[in-house]
Amino acid sequence: MKITENTQNKTDIASYDYSELKTYMDALGQPGYRTQQLYQWMHQKLAAEFDEMSNLPKALREQLSRQCRLSGISPVRVQVSELDGTAKYLFKLHDGNLIESVLMHYRHGSSVCVSSQAGCRMGCAFCASTLDGCVRSLSPSEMLGQVYNIQKLSGCRVSHVVVMGSGEPLDNYDNLLRFLRMLSDENGLNISMRNITVSTCGIVPKILSLADEKLPITLAVSLHAPNDEIRKTLMPVARKYPLAELLEACRTYLKKTNRRITFEYSLVKGVNDAPSCARELSGLLKGMNCHVNLIPVNPIKERNFRQSGQREVLEFKNMLEKYGINATIRREMGRDIQGACGQLRKSCMDNE
Ligand code: SF4
Incomplete structure (x- = not known):
């Protein structure tokens, strides 16, 4: 899927399905299990901010908030x-x-x-x-x-x-x-x-x-x-x-x-x-x-x-x-x- 960007040029990461999210996380050099953690935070635990995702490393949360839009x-x-x-x-x-x-x-x-x-x-x-x-x-x-x-x-x-x-x-x-x-x-x-x-x-x-x-x-x-x-x-x-x-x-x-x-x-x-x-x-x-x-x-x-x-x-x-x-x-x-x-x-x- 083409990366969608909003008016603030941020990636619409919550539109990625599981396999696309995996590709995105692979490109960031993240281990495989992080995809499931992030996907579940967005689509199961319904987090409103990356900061709520307590089992993701702080550096990754900060990188995601800089690059991505979570709630549109x-x-x-x-x-x-x-x-x-x-x-x-x-x-x-x-x-x-x-x-x-x-x-x-x-x-x-x-x-x-x-x-x-x-x-x-x-x-x-x-x-x-x-x-x-x-x-x-x-x-x-x-x-x-x-x-x-x-x-x-x-x-x-x-x-x-x-x-x-x-x-x-x-x-x-x-x-x-x-x-x-x-x-x-x-x-x-x-x-x-x-x-x-x-x-x-x-x-x-x-x-x-x-x-x-x-x-x-x-x-x-x-x-x-x-x-x-x-x-x-x-x-x-x-x-x-x-x-x-x-x-x-x-x-x-x-x-x-x-x-x-x-x-x-x-x-x-x-x-x-x-x-x-x-x-x-x-x-x-x-x-x-x-x-x-x-x-x-x-x-x-x-x-x-x-x-x-x-x-x-x-x-x-x-x-x-x-x-x-x-x-x-x-x-x-x-x-x-x-x-x-x-x-x-x-x-x-x-x-x-
Ligand atoms: S005009 Fe209204 S009823 Fe017709 S397709 Fe659109 S939303 Fe549905």
Whole structure:
């Protein structure tokens, strides 16, 4: 991997995977066991400073602090829901960009929703993250840093990770793969890939590349419409990759990974929530090993979409099930803290 440098010309050492770190330490003339010590300090003990790394010699700690950047992100603000304890974190990156992440508590454990880019260029019509475009993609250490900071700040052990925050993860493909591998490294937090979900708006060639990696993660594909006509009004990516092509890529993904796919479907009142849409969607997904996650859309003030009513949502789910498609309704988390992704970042940027 090319050495990444930040604005202060320091090496982004926390983005190195284990073997790259070994190469770096070899070049510094360090014995082999130091790689494991340093890697564990960064990715398991979550040290914020090189100075905390008590079993490394002082001279090495000083050399590393001169040459390397350890933490590329720092917390700016936290909002905690009084309803369910969901917490939204706003982080500042080393270059001043803002990103947000969310901690959610479930019966099965604590889950962090990670951003993969500052902003997003995909332009989905119901999403606040894309309103100012994409500023840049995040490095592996910036994605890992969200999980690490939240684990430390909240005191909760993070057991699940969803890459569903701001940004299109497959638009930051190489860094995403590195992030997934480092997150599940036994010398790091060792979070099982089975507990990691990556969400995409449907970038077909990258879904096919990911299929070849055969990772045991869950892939969540945002459909949000049962046909290209409606989908194009909600998601510009649909103009490039029509549904037929997208679903073909999903079938290939299923065949290669043997992992059930989740389809995300945000219900927007009067746009995609009619019974005829449920019927059409069932026809598309028939026979696939998949699951549909229905999400009452989160209204954002910049756009005119309204959430479907409870009755419509339930009818939509029942209709899918009637046609043999597994479906659940996503529980709304942190309703009192502006749950929709990108809203906290956007309101902070607008007020600066
Ligand atoms: S929904 Fe996801 S892919 Fe679409 S604009 Fe928002 S962050 Fe980007």
